[in-house]
Amino acid sequence: xxxxxxxPRYLIxxxxxxxxxxxxxxxxxxxMSWYRQDPGLGLRQxxxxxxxxxxxxxDVPEGYKVSRKEKRNFPLILESPSPNQTSLYxxxxxxxxxxxxxxxxxxxxxxxxx
Amino acid sequence: AQTxxxxxxxxxxxxxxxVTLSCTYDTSESDYYLxxxxxxxxxxxxxxxxxxxxxxxxxxxxxxxxxxxxxAKSFSLKISDSQLGDAAMYFCAYRSTYSGAGSYxxxxxxxxxxxxxx
Numbered sequence: 001x002x003x004x005x006x007x008p009r010y011l012i013x014x015x016x017x018x019x020x021x022x023x024x025x026x027x028x029x030x031x032m033s034w035y036r037q038d039p040g041l042g043l044r045q046x047x048x049x050x051x052x053x054x055x056x057x058x059d060v061p062e063g064y065k066v067s068r069k070e071k072r073n074f075p076l077i078l079e080s081p082s083p084n085q086t087s088l089y090x091x092x093x094x095x096x097x098x099x100x101x102x103x104x105x106x107x108x109x110x111x112x113x114x
Numbered sequence: 115a116q117t118x119x120x121x122x123x124x125x126x127x128x129x130x131x132x133v134t135l136s137c138t139y140d141t142s143e144s145d146y147y148l149x150x151x152x153x154x155x156x157x158x159x160x161x162x163x164x165x166x167x168x169x170x171x172x173x174x175x176x177x178x179x180x181x182x183x184x185x186a187k188s189f190s191l192k193i194s195d196s197q198l199g200d201a202a203m204y205f206c207a208y209r210s211t212y213s214g215a216g217s218y219x220x221x222x223x224x225x226x227x228x229x230x231x232x
Contacts, residue, residue, distance in 0.1 A: 033219070042118075042205060042222035043159075058219055090159060092220075099147045099209040100166065103220060105159035 002027045004106035006091050012112045013081055021076045021109050023091030030096045032074040033058065033103070034066065037088040046089075049074055081113040116141045116208050120223035127196045128231050134181075135191045135226050137206030144168075147209040148182070148189045149220070154202040162204070165189065193228075201230045 004025045033048035045058030049068040065077040089109045094101040127133035150162040206223040
């Protein structure tokens with residue numbers, strides 16, 4: 001089944017404790033991105049990647065890192081999480097960066113930083 | 115930068131009736147794509163319908179259709195014969211065809227929560 005998977009689905013952590021949220025897609029997609037969703041703000045892009053070893057900042061990149069060493073994986077790294085990073089996170093992928101391509105979303109990761 | 119505005123935070127509709135969700139956007143570009151996404155309580159983001167700006171014809175997908183008014187920068191979603199399973203948060207989104215920095219990112223509105231009354 002074609003899908004985007006994220007792990008973990010739920011995470012409660014404490015301020016300053018480094019964490020990684022994994023994202024993997026099995027569709028051989030070139031384009032991947034991370035969004036965060038906050039009440040009343042919709043979804044906002046954190047980082048995106050157009051292909052292996054090619055990443056760039058979205059609208060809200062502060063406090064996050066990403067890497068794209070393999071085509072299928074695009075982990076989101078929080079080196080020193082803070083409470084304002086408590087949010088719902090979505091990974092998404094599409095066949096290429098072309099705007100007509102549908103973005104497929106993962107199931108979301110609910111992160112709480114205490 | 116583009117902005118997407120959904121002016122209705124919440125709406126409700128009787129089952130089997132029709133409802134229209136509003137979306138306006140601001141852009142200086144002439145070519146772009148517009149999308150409606152549905153987010154049910156499961157939180158999964160599901161693409162409902164998409165519209166290419168250079169196409170005059172309004173997109174339709176079964177009970178879902180859009181009213182795309184390019185000059186007015188308006189992109190409303192009409193749901194006909196509403197069903198209980200349509201209850202969800204609906205997001206309007208804009209995607210540029212610009213290939214520079216931030217290329218092809220989706221810009222989302224804040225969402226409209228739709229309730230369906232049995």
